[in-house]
Amino acid sequence: MSENNIVLEAKGITKQFPGVLASDNVNFDLRKGEIHALLGENGAGKSTLMNLIYGLHRPDKGEIIVNGKTAAIHSPNDSIALGIGMVHQHFMLIPVFTVAENVMLGDETVKRGSLDRNAVAAKINEISKQYGLDVDPNAMVGPLPVGIQQRVEIVKTLYRNAEIVILDEPTAVLTPQEAEDLFRIMHDLTARGVSIIFITHKLKEVLAVADRITVMRAGRVINTVLPSETDSAQLANMMVGRQVILTVNKKDHVAEGEVLKVEGLSVRDQRDLETVHNVSFSVLGGEVLGIAGVQGNGQTELSEALTGLRRPTGGKVTIDGRDLTGKPPRIITQAGLAHIPEDRQRHGLVLSYSVADNMALCDYYHSPFSQRGVIQPKALDENSRKLIKAFDVRTPSPFVNAGKLSGGNQQKVIVARELSRNVKLVIANQPTRGLDVGSIEYIHGEIIKMRDRGVAVLLISAELDEIMALSDRIAVMYQGQIVAVVETKKTTREQLGLWMAGAHVETTQ
Amino acid sequence: MDWRRFGFIALIIIVLFSVVVFIGQVKQPPLLIITSMLATTIAVATPLTLGALSGVFCERAGVVNIGIEGMMLTSAFFGWLGAIYSYHIFGFGNWTSIILGVVFAVITGALMALLHAALSVTFKVDQIIGGTVINILAVGLTGFLNRQLFFGQGSVFGGNVPGSPGVLQTLHIIPLTELFAPICGASEICLRNIQAINRVFDQKPIALAAILLVFISHYILFNTRWGLRTRAVGEHPKAADTVGINVTKMRYANVIIGGMFAGLAGAYFTIESVPSFEPLLTNGRGFISLAAMIFGNWTPIGAWAAALVFGSSQAMLINMQIFRDVIPPQLAFLQESYIVGLTPYILTMFILTGIIGRTTPPAADGVPYEK
Numbered sequence: 092m093s094e095n096n097i098v099l100e101a102k103g104i105t106k107q108f109p110g111v112l113a114s115d116n117v118n119f120d121l122r123k124g125e126i127h128a129l130l131g132e133n134g135a136g137k138s139t140l141m142n143l144i145y146g147l148h149r150p151d152k153g154e155i156i157v158n159g160k161t162a163a164i165h166s167p168n169d170s171i172a173l174g175i176g177m178v179h180q181h182f183m184l185i186p187v188f189t190v191a192e193n194v195m196l197g198d199e200t201v202k203r204g205s206l207d208r209n210a211v212a213a214k215i216n217e218i219s220k221q222y223g224l225d226v227d228p229n230a231m232v233g234p235l236p237v238g239i240q241q242r243v244e245i246v247k248t249l250y251r252n253a254e255i256v257i258l259d260e261p262t263a264v265l266t267p268q269e270a271e272d273l274f275r276i277m278h279d280l281t282a283r284g285v286s287i288i289f290i291t292h293k294l295k296e297v298l299a300v301a302d303r304i305t306v307m308r309a310g311r312v313i314n315t316v317l318p319s320e321t322d323s324a325q326l327a328n329m330m331v332g333r334q335v336i337l338t339v340n341k342k343d344h345v346a347e348g349e350v351l352k353v354e355g356l357s358v359r360d361q362r363d364l365e366t367v368h369n370v371s372f373s374v375l376g377g378e379v380l381g382i383a384g385v386q387g388n389g390q391t392e393l394s395e396a397l398t399g400l401r402r403p404t405g406g407k408v409t410i411d412g413r414d415l416t417g418k419p420p421r422i423i424t425q426a427g428l429a430h431i432p433e434d435r436q437r438h439g440l441v442l443s444y445s446v447a448d449n450m451a452l453c454d455y456y457h458s459p460f461s462q463r464g465v466i467q468p469k470a471l472d473e474n475s476r477k478l479i480k481a482f483d484v485r486t487p488s489p490f491v492n493a494g495k496l497s498g499g500n501q502q503k504v505i506v507a508r509e510l511s512r513n514v515k516l517v518i519a520n521q522p523t524r525g526l527d528v529g530s531i532e533y534i535h536g537e538i539i540k541m542r543d544r545g546v547a548v549l550l551i552s553a554e555l556d557e558i559m560a561l562s563d564r565i566a567v568m569y570q571g572q573i574v575a576v577v578e579t580k581k582t583t584r585e586q587l588g589l590w591m592a593g594a595h596v597e598t599t600q
Numbered sequence: 601m602d603w604r605r606f607g608f609i610a611l612i613i614i615v616l617f618s619v620v621v622f623i624g625q626v627k628q629p630p631l632l633i634i635t636s637m638l639a640t641t642i643a644v645a646t647p648l649t650l651g652a653l654s655g656v657f658c659e660r661a662g663v664v665n666i667g668i669e670g671m672m673l674t675s676a677f678f679g680w681l682g683a684i685y686s687y688h689i690f691g692f693g694n695w696t697s698i699i700l701g702v703v704f705a706v707i708t709g710a711l712m713a714l715l716h717a718a719l720s721v722t723f724k725v726d727q728i729i730g731g732t733v734i735n736i737l738a739v740g741l742t743g744f745l746n747r748q749l750f751f752g753q754g755s756v757f758g759g760n761v762p763g764s765p766g767v768l769q770t771l772h773i774i775p776l777t778e779l780f781a782p783i784c785g786a787s788e789i790c791l792r793n794i795q796a797i798n799r800v801f802d803q804k805p806i807a808l809a810a811i812l813l814v815f816i817s818h819y820i821l822f823n824t825r826w827g828l829r830t831r832a833v834g835e836h837p838k839a840a841d842t843v844g845i846n847v848t849k850m851r852y853a854n855v856i857i858g859g860m861f862a863g864l865a866g867a868y869f870t871i872e873s874v875p876s877f878e879p880l881l882t883n884g885r886g887f888i889s890l891a892a893m894i895f896g897n898w899t900p901i902g903a904w905a906a907a908l909v910f911g912s913s914q915a916m917l918i919n920m921q922i923f924r925d926v927i928p929p930q931l932a933f934l935q936e937s938y939i940v941g942l943t944p945y946i947l948t949m950f951i952l953t954g955i956i957g958r959t960t961p962p963a964a965d966g967v968p969y970e971k
Contacts, residue, residue, distance in 0.1 A: 145842075147841070147842065147971070148971075166844060167841065167842050167843065167844045168844035171843070171844055177842065179842065182839075183836070183838060183839035183842045183843070184836070184839060185831075185832055185835045185836045185839055186835075186836075186963075187831075187835060187963075188828075188831075188832070188835070192828060193839075195828075196828060196829070196832050196839070196840065196843050196845070197829075197840070197843030197844045197845050198843065198844075199825040199828060201824075201825050204824060205819075205823040205824055206823055206824060206825065206828060247843075
C-alpha cells in the first residue's frame with residue numbers, strides 16, 4: 092500500500108476532559124475505499140476521537156491530516172468542507188422535518204429566497220438510486236423506522252459529497268436483518284471509493300465487515316489488526332485488557348410456579364397511543380424470560396405498566412396470584428418486585444442523593460431505616476456499607492452523590508438495592524446498556540444468581556446477544572404485541588431477527 | 601392546517617359577535633355593529649398578535665420567553681419617552697418624533713431581548729427565571745423613571761407631564777367608499793353600509809403592519825433558510841450543530857427579533873393607541889400573547905387567529921358599554937363590565953387546558969444547549 096492511499100490520518104491526538112484523559116496520543120489512519128473498524132468499550136475514547144475529527148471538539152495536541160494536508164478543523168463546517176461526514180449513534184435528525192428538510196439543513200438550496208424543496212428531492216432521489224438507499228424525500232422523519240432514519244443520515248453525508256463517512260455504533264438500534272442491509276450499503280459505498288470508519292463494540296460485526304480493525308482502550312490505541320489474523324477472543328482481550336468469558340455460565344435449572352402472570356394487558360403512552368396491545372405471558376420461578384425486540388416496540392410502556400409507573404388501559408397483572416393491576420409502585424414493590432429501570436439516571440437513582448440514601452430508596456420508610464417517622468442515619472450507613480461490599484460498588488464513600496459514580500457503579504447501586512431485598516420477581520430493563528464489559532459480566536452473573544435461587548426474572552433488552560445468553564425462554568415484541576414465545580435452545584438469531592422485524596405478524600393475521 | 605382549531609376560533613368569535621349584535625340591534629343595524637366590532641377587534645388584537653409573534657420567534661429557536669409582558673411595558677415607556685424627548689428636547693417635528701418613538705420602542709425591545717438571550721443562551725439561567733427577571737425589571741424601571749422624570753420634586757419635567765407629539769393616524773388604504781360611491785349613486789343606505797365596511801380596513805399603521813408581519817413571519821419560518829435553521833435549533837440543537845449551524849447565534853438573533861416584535865407591541869400602547877404612559881399599562885397582555893402563541897401551535901397564522909379571539913372578547917367589552925342601557929333583564933349580569941372584562945382571561949385558562957386539541961411545543965423549547 093502506498094502512502095497516498097491514506098485519506099485521513101490522525102497523529103498524536105490528545106484530548107483531556109475534566110477528570111479523564113479521553114484521548115491519549117492516538118494515531119489512526121484510514122485508506123481509500125476501506126472499512127476501518129474502531130473497536131472498544133464504552134468510554135474507550137472512540138467517540139471522542141471521532142468528535143475531534145468531525146470538529147465537534149478540538150484536540151489539545153496532535154494533528155489531523157486529510158488527503159495529505161494538515162487540516163484545521165474548528166467546527167463541523169470545516170470537516171464537511173473536507174469531505175468528512177458522520178452518522179451519529181443518536182441520530183441527528185429532526186422528527187418534525189421531512190427527509191428533504193433534514194438532508195438540506197445547513198446546506199440549503201435556495202431559489203429566490205425560499206427553499207427549493209424540489210431540487211433537493213431530486214438530488215436525494217439520485218443519491219438513493221446510486222447507492223440503493225431507497226428513501227422518500229417527502230416523508231416526515233419521525234414515523235420512519237430506525238433503519239430508514241439511518242439511511243437518511245447516510246444520504247445526509249453523501250448529499251454533502253462526503254468521501255469519508257464515520258458510522259458511530261450504527262448497528263446498536265438495528266435488527267440483525269437491518270444490520271445486514273447496512274453492511275451491504277457499506278460495501279456499496281466503499282466500492283465507489285468512499286472510505287468508512289466503523290465504530291462499534293460488537294466483535295462479530297467487526298470480523299464480518301471490516302478490512303482493518305483498530306482496538307482502543309482507556310483513550311489509547313492498543314493495536315491495529317487484520318480480521319484474517321485475529322478472532323473474537325483476542326479482540327475481546329485487547330478491548331478489556333484481560334481474559335473475558337464471552338458466554339454466560341448458566342446451569343440447567345428447573346423452573347416452577349407461575350410468579351408473574353400478564354393477561355391481555357394494554358397500555359397507552361403519554362401521547363395516548365396504544366403501544367402495548369393485549370399482551371399475555373407468564374414468568375415462572377427460577378427462569379429468565381427475555382423480551383426481545385427493537386427499541387420502541389412497546390417495551391418501555393410494558394415495563395412501566397408492570398412496575399406500577401403507568402396505569403394499563405386493560406388487562407390484568409398478577410404476582411404470585413395477587414392482582415396488582417394498576418397498583419402504585421410501593422404496593423407492587425412490597426409484593427416482591429425488584430425493578431432495574433431502563434433509564435438508570437432518571438428512574439433508578441436520585442443523582443443528587445448519596446449512595447447510602449439511594450440504597451435505601453425502597454425501604455426508607457419503615458424499620459430499621461425509619462423509627463417513628465424519623466430517618467435513622469446509622470441504619471442507612473450500615474446498610475450501605477454492607478451492600479457496597481457485597482456488590483463491589485466502587486465508591487470513595489457511602490456519602491458520595493450517586494451522580495458522581497461511573498455508569499457501571501451507578502447500575503451496581505441499583506442492583507444492590509433491588510436484589511438484596513427479599514424478592515420474588517425481577518424486572519430488568521436494559522440492565523447493561525452503556526456499561527463496560529466488567530460491569531456487564533457482573534450484572535449478568537447477579538441475574539443468573541437470582542434465577543438459580545428460584546426468583547422469576549423478566550429481562551427486557553434490545554441486545555439480542557444478551558437476551559440469548561441469559562434467557563431460558565424468549566418472547567419477541569413487535570409493534571406492541573408478543574409475536575412469538577420460544578425456548579432459547581430451540582431458536583436461532585436469524586429466526587428471532589425475522590420476528591423482531593415483524594415477519595411473523597403478517598403471516599398470522 | 602389544523603381545521604379543528606381554526607373552526608373553534610371562528611366559533612368563539614361568532615358567538616361573541618352574536619351576543620353584541622343580539623343586544624345592540626335595538627339601537628343600531630347589525631351590519632354597523634359587526635363592522636365596528638371587527639374594526640375594534642383588529643385594532644385591539646394588535647399588541648397580542650405582535651406579542652405572540654415575539655413568542656413564536658423565541659420559542660421556535662428554543663428559548664422560552666415569558667418576559668414578553670416586561671419587554672412590551674419597557675418598550676411602551678421608552679417609545680413614549682423617545683417621542684417626547686424628540687419633540688420637546690431635540691425639537692423634531694410631530695411626525696418625526698412619533699416615528700422616532702416607534703424606533704425607540706423597537707430598540708428597547710431588542711435590548712431587553714438581548715438581556716434575555718444573554719441570560720438564557722450564554723449563562724444558561726432557567727428561562728422562566730430569566731423571563732421573570734425581565735418582567736420585574738420592567739415594572740420597577742418604568743415605574744421609577746416615570747416618577748423621577750415627570751412627577752415629584754426636581755424631576756426633569758418639573759412635575760408636569762409634557763404633551764406628547766400625538767399618535768399615529770389611521771390610514772385609509774383600501775378606498776372602498778370612493779370605489780363604490782358611483783355604484784351606490786344616490787342610495788344613502790348603500791353608501792352608509794360601504795362606509796361601515798370600509799371602517800374595518802381603516803386601521804392605524806402598527807395594526808396594519810402586524811397583520812403583514814404575521815404572513816411574512818409565517819413565510820420566513822416555513823419557507824426560507826433562516827426559518828428552517830431557526831426551527832432546527834429549537835427542535836434539536838445538536839443536530840443543527842452537527843451540520844455546522846451556530847446554535848448560539850441563531851438563538852440570539854431570533855430572541856432579538858422576538859424582542860423587536862414585543863417592542864412594536866409596546867409602541868402600539870403609547871404611540872398608536874393613546875399618547876400617554878401609565879405604570880403597568882400592558883396589564884397582562886404579554887401573557888395573553890403567550891396563550892395565543894400556544895393556542896396557535898407556535899405558528900404565526902395560528903397565533904394571529906388566537907389573538908383575534910382575545911381581541912374580539914375585548915371588542916365585546918368595549919361595544920357592550922355603548923349598549924349598556926339596552927341589555928335585557930335576563931342578561932343583566934352583562935351590565936357588570938368586569939364580568940365581560942373577564943372573558944379574555946377565562947378564555948386563556950380554557951384554551952390552555954388543552955380541551956381543544958393538544959399543541960406541541962418545539963422539542964428543545966426552554967432547554968439550554970450544552971455541547
